[in-house]
Structure formats: structure tokens, C-alpha cells
Amino acid sequence: MEPTLHSATSAIVSEIAELLMSRGWTLSIAESCTGGGIGHVLTALPGSSSWFDGGVICYANGVKAHLLHVPEVLLNKYGAVSEQVAIAMARGVRKLLATDISLAVTGVAGPGGATPEKPVGTVWIAWSTGQETAARHFHLAGDRDQIRAQTVVKALQGVLTLLT
Numbered sequence: 191m192e193p194t195l196h197s198a199t200s201a202i203v204s205e206i207a208e209l210l211m212s213r214g215w216t217l218s219i220a221e222s223c224t225g226g227g228i229g230h231v232l233t234a235l236p237g238s239s240s241w242f243d244g245g246v247i248c249y250a251n252g253v254k255a256h257l258l259h260v261p262e263v264l265l266n267k268y269g270a271v272s273e274q275v276a277i278a279m280a281r282g283v284r285k286l287l288a289t290d291i292s293l294a295v296t297g298v299a300g301p302g303g304a305t306p307e308k309p310v311g312t313v314w315i316a317w318s319t320g321q322e323t324a325a326r327h328f329h330l331a332g333d334r335d336q337i338r339a340q341t342v343v344k345a346l347q348g349v350l351t352l353l354t
Contacts, residue, residue, distance in 0.1 A: 258282030
């Protein structure tokens, strides 16, 4: 039997929780391609409300623009799946929810939505604090569910790396 996404991430989430609580920090998220998967695994840990404030599932560009204040010029010039938009999403959700750290994910989980420049499995993840914002580009393999699950893990690993 394959491990569930929850079992694959519970140790990471526990570590993130300990580090956030030790600093008195809170986390927020902006999810596009994962559609709430990150929020799901974060809130699976009892007591997560002490360090996880919430998130925005921003599947449509209009939500990215209106709720997270992602400039439409970035969406039009670079597309939703881009470094520029991932960074703007991370900064936007951190400001919107007034948290200390945030993460944002945007990508092409498939099977549709791909272009030659952005094939299925193209994912951008960004993390933001008041001091720094960083983004990473991933080319993930697998079907839609596998790409989404890998994105959740990579996003959480990035938070952990930023905190340590």
C-alpha cells in the first residue's frame, strides 16, 4: 500500500509547527494547482490554529488579482504559472492575512492546460517573510494527483528550509 500524502507530510508539518511556535510566527498559504491540499495537511495536525492563520485557493487569475493583488500585468506578461506570479501570490497572501511567513504554489497539474513552454508538471513555489522572498521552479512527473502531492511536499519542505 502506498503511503498517504498525510503520512508523507506529517513529520514535516510537525517540524514546521514547532519552529513557528518557538518563534511566535504564523503561516499563510496561497494555493492554485494544489487546490487546498496544503491547507488540508497543515490542519490535519491538532493545534494548527495556533500557527496557521489560513489561506486562499486562487485557481482563477481574477482571484489572484483581486484578493492577492497580483498585478494583472504580471499575469498577462508571464502567465499564472511563473516565478513573478508565484512571488506576488506569496507576498500578497502574507500581507492579506498579516502573517510572518507565507507560501504560494502555481503550476500545471494536467492533463490539460499545458503549453510547449510550460508542460504538465511545471510548478513554481514561492515563500515569503518580511525580510526575503524566494521562488523555485520544478518539473514534476506523474499524473495530476501525483504532481499535486509532490507540490505539497516540496512547498512544505521549502518552509522547513526557510525556518532552519
